[in-house]
Amino acid sequence: MNGKILNSPIRPPKTLKPHHIRHMISGTMAFVLGVAANEALLYLRRHWPRQVRWTGTEIQRDYSLPGALPLTNVQVEMGIAEDGTVVWRPRKD
Numbered sequence: 346m347n348g349k350i351l352n353s354p355i356r357p358p359k360t361l362k363p364h365h366i367r368h369m370i371s372g373t374m375a376f377v378l379g380v381a382a383n384e385a386l387l388y389l390r391r392h393w394p395r396q397v398r399w400t401g402t403e404i405q406r407d408y409s410l411p412g413a414l415p416l417t418n419v420q421v422e423m424g425i426a427e428d429g430t431v432v433w434r435p436r437k438d
Contacts, residue, residue, distance in 0.1 A: 392409060392410070393409070394406070394408060394409050395408050395409070395426045395427055395428070395432075396408070396426070396427045397424040397425065397426050397427070397432055398424055398425050399422055399424040399434075405424075408424075408426070408432065408434070410432065411433075415433060419435055419436075420435070420436040421433040421434065421435060421436055422435075422436050422437075
């Protein structure tokens with residue numbers, strides 16, 4: 346009963362073969378390209394002109410978000426963009 350099993354499979358040693366390296370490189374490239382495409386879409390959406398309602402009658406159709414917050418000594422008007430975000434522009438006098 347304690348004899349050797351003749352047909353037992355032997356697990357081959359784990360090796361890193363060239364096709365494994367190709368899979369890792371192509372998977373990494375696909376991931377990086379997906380991240381880059383997502384960042385490009387977010388950038389374009391952020392800088393795409395929006396429709397903004399400043400008052401009940403005034404609607405601006407080509408408003409693009411400024412790059413920074415206004416200075417503390419600048420009077421601003423607040424408006425609502427089409428996606429519901431609150432936007433600002435310098436007050437017209």
